[in-house]
Every structure is written in structure tokens, then in C-alpha cells.
Amino acid sequence: MDAPAIVLLGPPASGKGTQGRLLAREEDLSYFSTGKQLRREMKAASPLGKEVEPYLAAGQYVPDELVLALAIGWIRKVKGGWVLDGFPRTLPQAEELDRVLGVDGARLRALLLEGPVAELERRVTDRRECTACPWTGTRVQAELSGGVCPTCGATLGQRHDDDLENFRQRLKAFEELTLPVASYYEQSGRLLRVWGVGSPEEVFQNVQSELA
Numbered sequence: 001m002d003a004p005a006i007v008l009l010g011p012p013a014s015g016k017g018t019q020g021r022l023l024a025r026e027e028d029l030s031y032f033s034t035g036k037q038l039r040r041e042m043k044a045a046s047p048l049g050k051e052v053e054p055y056l057a058a059g060q061y062v063p064d065e066l067v068l069a070l071a072i073g074w075i076r077k078v079k080g081g082w083v084l085d086g087f088p089r090t091l092p093q094a095e096e097l098d099r100v101l102g103v104d105g106a107r108l109r110a111l112l113l114e115g116p117v118a119e120l121e122r123r124v125t126d127r128r129e130c131t132a133c134p135w136t137g138t139r140v141q142a143e144l145s146g147g148v149c150p151t152c153g154a155t156l157g158q159r160h161d162d163d164l165e166n167f168r169q170r171l172k173a174f175e176e177l178t179l180p181v182a183s184y185y186e187q188s189g190r191l192l193r194v195w196g197v198g199s200p201e202e203v204f205q206n207v208q209s210e211l212a
Helices: 016-027 034-043 047-057 064-075 091-107 117-126 139-144 164-187 200-211
Strands: 005-009 030-033 082-085 108-114 127-130 136-138 191-195
Touching: 005 016, 005 091, 005 164, 016 030, 016 082, 016 108, 016 200, 030 034, 034 047, 034 064, 034 082, 047 064, 064 082, 064 091, 091 108, 091 164, 108 164, 108 200, 117 127, 117 164, 127 139, 136 139, 164 191, 191 200
Parallel strands: 005 082, 005 108, 030 082, 108 191
Antiparallel strands: 127 136
């Protein structure tokens, strides 16, 4: 059987990171978040980080050529199946991914996490994440752990782009640029829609049901 190739699509705060990590752990897949890596690059003040900082700060999508180099470079190093969180986000990115995968593109499945805007707004203001590892949780979880990551001990904080104005900018970009990606995959029978409201475990059951 061909190794799974899964891309996670969804508006900001729809749970892509949480579901991607659960899926990778359960199915023994490699996992990569383009957004998380870009924020790490920015924090490290790397050449890439300096280039993407204005876009991330304004809630805008990073130019295709920068994200493509990051994501495709990772895919080419992976052995076995994988999960990509937050890529592709534009139609040119999806088309280039298919070109790189070639005949293997037929095995790709795109999971679209959906939910009401009010719930997404609540999540985005409540979200806390580790500055060093993939841990993501809530404000209450962060307070209970004393502001340190329960996984690695690093500092927890709110993402710099997790405010409502920035969220609304990113939601608008998602509707304009990423929903066409969902349609692209739907036309080729590769799109799976998942209702993303509920506990992480409940949503993951929905994910597994769609992939079965």
C-alpha cells in the first residue's frame, strides 16, 4: 500500500495543528507545519524569518515561492507517509505540489476542517503555544503549568498574530485564496470535509472516519 500523503486545510484556529499531530502519532506519519516553522525562522531572525515577518505580522499569506521552497524541501527528505499542516494555501501551491508528486499525487487526501466563525474567534484568543516545541493548548492549561511547556519546559505564550483583527485578516485570506484549493481537490475526488467542533478527541474520530 502506498504511504499516506495528507494535507490539512482550514481557517485559522480550526485545529489543523492539533489534528495533524494526532494523525501523525496515530498513523506513524511525519508531520510538518509550515506556519510553525515560519514563526521559528522569524524568532531566530534568520534570512527567511526576516523576509516573512512583515507578512505574518499583518496576517497576510507568505509569498508562494517562499512557502513552496520550505514545504517541498521538507517533502523531498521524508521517508514514508506524511501530514502537511497549512500547505498548500493557494492554488499555485497545490498545482506545484501535484507536479512534484507526479503519479503519487493521486494518493493525496486533503482534509478540510470546518467550523463556525464564533468558535474560531474564541479559540484564537484562548490559544497558547510553546516557543520551542509543537505543544499547543489553552490559556487555562498555560496558567496551570505556570507558563512553562508541560512537554519541554520552554516558555508558553500567545502567538503574535493571535488577535481578532489579525484573525479576521487571515480568515479573509483563507476565504479568497485557500477555499479555491479545497475546490481543486474536490474536483479530483481528493477532498474530505471534517466538522471541527468538539473536543480534540471527538474531532479526531471524525478525521479517522473520513479517512477510513
